[in-house]
Amino acid sequence: MGGSGQAMIGLLIWRELTVISRTGGYWMAMAVHIVLLAAVVLIWSDRIPVLDGTFLDQAVAVQTAVLSIVLPWAAVRCGGTDHDGGPALLAATIATRPSRVVLAKCVGLSAALAAIVMSGLPLAILAQQVSALPRLRVPLDMLPLVALSSFAAAVSTATLLWPVNRLARWCVATAATAGAAYWAPSGAISTMVFLGVGLIGSLVVSLSADSSLRYLPDCHAG
Incomplete structure (x- = not known):
């Protein structure tokens, strides 16, 4: 990939982030994540009766469950070209390959979803202090969730290539x-698994876009 191709992808990533940041649904998803996590931390300031482990472990478990729903919703709802044929239409408009558009979407979504995950960092620190655990536990628990955003971005972008509605994609x-999130091993292994699958998935989806999005949909053709 030449310098012009890299510059094009960089501009597309910036475009993706700009479009997402201007979408009300993105900030709604972040607000839901923060509110639900704050409710857990404030209501159960000691521990959640129905869950095992320390309070930090319980807070991370709840956060993982919330993010498993919120991240895909934000990705499907707030993508920059989320209508049928959007990536193909954008690629044709700016005279570039669809794979570059899709790759930029994966990267942009990963960054935007990671920001949603990190919005819960202050509450994770509070849960760590309540649990009287070492400070290192916070980044160790947050890294798998940040990596999960890469996985969610790749999967959500892949659904854009399918001829189904937004609800089915979500x-x-x-x-x-x-x-x-449920079946992955815990700790650093899950971080590597999510990042690896997210990276490979993004590359596979991007490369397949050159063939699957070669032609514009009928509504845009002609």
């Missing part, structure tokens, strides 16, 4: 993200 992305 359901598929949510099921995949929740399943990965």
Whole structure:
């Protein structure tokens, strides 16, 4: 990939982040994440009766469950080209390959979703202090969730290539993200798994876009 191609992807990533940041649904998703996590921390300031482990462990478990729903919703709802044929239309408009548009979408979504995850950092620190655990536990617990945003972005972007409506895309992305969060090993291994699958998935989806999005939809053709 030449310098012009890299510059194009950089501009597309910036465009994706700009579009997402101007979407009310993105900030709604972040607000829901913060409010639900704050409710857990403030209401159960000691520990949640129905869950095992320290209070920080319980808070992370609740945060993971919330993010498994919120991240795919934000990705499907707030993508810059989320209508049918959007990536192909954008690629044709700016005279570039669809793979670059889709790759930029994956990267932009990953960054935007990671910001949603990090919005819960102050509450995670509070839960760590309540649990009287070492400070290192906070980044160790947050890293897998940040990596999960990469996985959710790749899966959600892949659904854009399917001829289904937005609700179906969200359901598929949510099921995949929740399943990965539930079945993945804990700790650093889950971070590597989420990042690896997210990276490979983004590359596969991007490369497949050159063939699957080669032609514009009928409504835009001609």
